[in-house]
Amino acid sequence: xxxxxxxxxxxxxxxxxxxxxxQPESEAKESNVEQKILKKKSSFISPEYRFQYQEFxxxxxxRLRNSVREALExxxxxxxxxxxxxxxxxxxxxxxxTSSDPHSQGKTNRFLGICIxxxxxxxxxxxxxxxxIDHQGIEIxxxxxxxxxQKIEVxxxxxxxxxxxxxxxxxxxxxxxxxxxxxxxxxPEGSQVPVNPLKVQLKPRPWLERWERQELKGVExxxxxxxxxxxxxxxxxxxxxxxxxxxxxxxxxIPEEEQKKIFSEIFSRMKQxxxxxxxxxxxxxSITKPKTLA
Amino acid sequence: xxxxxxxxxxxxxxxxVKPRHRRLKNPGGSEGRLINLSKTVTALLKYERIxxxxxxxxxxxxxxxxxxxxxxxxxxxxxxxxxxxxxxLRDKSVIHKLFKVLCPRFxxxxxxxTRMFMAPRSxxxxxxxxxxxxxxxxxxxxxxNPYPPVLPDRSQKNRRLIHNVLLNEARKEFYLQKQKSESxxxxxxxxxxxxxxxxxxxxxxx
Numbered sequence: 001x002x003x004x005x006x007x008x009x010x011x012x013x014x015x016x017x018x019x020x021x022x023q024p025e026s027e028a029k030e031s032n033v034e035q036k037i038l039k040k041k042s043s044f045i046s047p048e049y050r051f052q053y054q055e056f057x058x059x060x061x062x063r064l065r066n067s068v069r070e071a072l073e074x075x076x077x078x079x080x081x082x083x084x085x086x087x088x089x090x091x092x093x094x095x096x097x098t099s100s101d102p103h104s105q106g107k108t109n110r111f112l113g114i115c116i117x118x119x120x121x122x123x124x125x126x127x128x129x130x131x132x133i134d135h136q137g138i139e140i141x142x143x144x145x146x147x148x149x150q151k152i153e154v155x156x157x158x159x160x161x162x163x164x165x166x167x168x169x170x171x172x173x174x175x176x177x178x179x180x181x182x183x184x185x186x187x188p189e190g191s192q193v194p195v196n197p198l199k200v201q202l203k204p205r206p207w208l209e210r211w212e213r214q215e216l217k218g219v220e221x222x223x224x225x226x227x228x229x230x231x232x233x234x235x236x237x238x239x240x241x242x243x244x245x246x247x248x249x250x251x252x253x254i255p256e257e258e259q260k261k262i263f264s265e266i267f268s269r270m271k272q273x274x275x276x277x278x279x280x281x282x283x284x285x286s287i288t289k290p291k292t293l294a
Numbered sequence: 295x296x297x298x299x300x301x302x303x304x305x306x307x308x309x310x311v312k313p314r315h316r317r318l319k320n321p322g323g324s325e326g327r328l329i330n331l332s333k334t335v336t337a338l339l340k341y342e343r344i345x346x347x348x349x350x351x352x353x354x355x356x357x358x359x360x361x362x363x364x365x366x367x368x369x370x371x372x373x374x375x376x377x378x379x380x381x382x383l384r385d386k387s388v389i390h391k392l393f394k395v396l397c398p399r400f401x402x403x404x405x406x407x408t409r410m411f412m413a414p415r416s417x418x419x420x421x422x423x424x425x426x427x428x429x430x431x432x433x434x435x436x437x438x439n440p441y442p443p444v445l446p447d448r449s450q451k452n453r454r455l456i457h458n459v460l461l462n463e464a465r466k467e468f469y470l471q472k473q474k475s476e477s478x479x480x481x482x483x484x485x486x487x488x489x490x491x492x493x494x495x496x497x498x499x500x
Contacts, residue, residue: 050300057298062313120296241325244381246360247315247353253299255306 055125092160161217343435
């Protein structure tokens with residue numbers, strides 16, 4: 001009942017805006033009404049949206065910006081999300097992705113691993129899952145809006161101390177091994193995403209990258225692997241002034257006003273999708289097998 | 295690089311930002327560039343109007359706007375903002391000015407905090423040093439500064455100014471007199487060119 005009333009109110013507001021726009025005198029009034037509607041919408045948008053739906057924000061590089069293409073991409077992303085539920089997960093979460101495979105039995109292939117990176121934005125958004133299977137480290141890059149991707153399950157939702165976990169390639173294999181048939185761990189709804197303060201031990205050199213030059217918080221006692229030469233060269237290459245470069249961080253980011261505008265566009269559809277998913281999950285849980293025979 | 299950085303929230307700058315930064319010739323590298331620009335930003339916030347080379351002024355403008363918008367958003371109790379102000383403002387009294395004077399001034403401001411004008415370029419042939427660098431100067435100022443405006447006030451029409459009124463009237467008088475003298479000249483010419491006898495005969499016959 002309340003939902004129907006809300007819809008009616010929204011419709012009336014829209015009619016009001018249209019009526020006002022027909023009269024040139026009351027242009028100021030129309031903009032006020034529109035601003036109020038936008039403010040109302042943006043007040044529903046939580047500050048976590050920019051982390052959860054980061055791929056909806058465009059690439060801040062000026063030469064790649066195209067408002068029409070971005071709007072069309074967002075539309076396509078939302079329509080794909082109605083087909084497959086893409087849950088909230090971060091780098092450091094353990095995720096199982098099921099993609100279609102024509103050559104396997106059952107035509108699907110499920111891979112479970114820790115998410116070490118989430119790259120790109122828009123329809124190109126992807127994530128890399130890493131696992132060690134039969135003593136062989138394996139990484140698979142999945143594209144989030146790939147139509148052959150059938151299901152994404154979050155086994156364990158958590159964050160790590162770093163934003164990218166490429167150092168797991170040079171860490172001891174135990175830090176990258178996860179049981180392929182792990183049971184999902186559920187977190188109570190509305191709680192903050194836990195940060196796993198695990199510090200990883202690296203294998204001795206040679207490494208794939210110079211981990212001492214990257215300020216990694218998730219690596220334990222990196223000094224034991226370093227000689228003086230490494231420390232000296234790392235100090236030489238360090239750029240401590242970069243954190244003060246205000247324009248550099250501005251050019252790499254999307255300002256808050258634009259973020260709000262984008263999220264207010266997708267807010268109502270996302271809410272619908274999330275509500276439907278919750279309904280489906282509840283329906284599944286309510287089905288229980290009878291314990292006693294008739 | 296391909297995804298937007300979202301850890302820090304920042305307000306949109308109300309100033310045109312070029313897609314790439316300018317390196318600004320300096321021997322200190324990228325660190326030296328920031329140190330030199332911090333001197334310009336300190337001077338801008340301290341004196342509220344500075345004359346500076348165009349490219350340096352344009353770069354410093356972005357940093358000044360970002361510093362002011364961060365100070366407004368986070369305030370002086372926020373540690374990272376205080377560290378940023380400490381780096382960018384060499385003169386520590388200007389940090390106090392930023393949070394206590396400039397933040398309340400620009401909090402509800404609709405436009406940008408800074409304004410930039412192109413200054414006249416002087417080509418002084420007597421001064422050899424100036425000859426070497428024909429500087430593209432600009433004036434960079436904070437909005438709401440106490441000085442008289444850089445550009446003259448064009449809100450009043452020029453025609454109302456007394457000297458323009460007198461000049462217009464003088465111009466009208468001049469043209470009236472000119473027309474009058476020309477028409478007199480024409481009449482005299484007509485009388486002189488035609489034969490006086492013929493004229494009398496014509497009139498008599500009619």
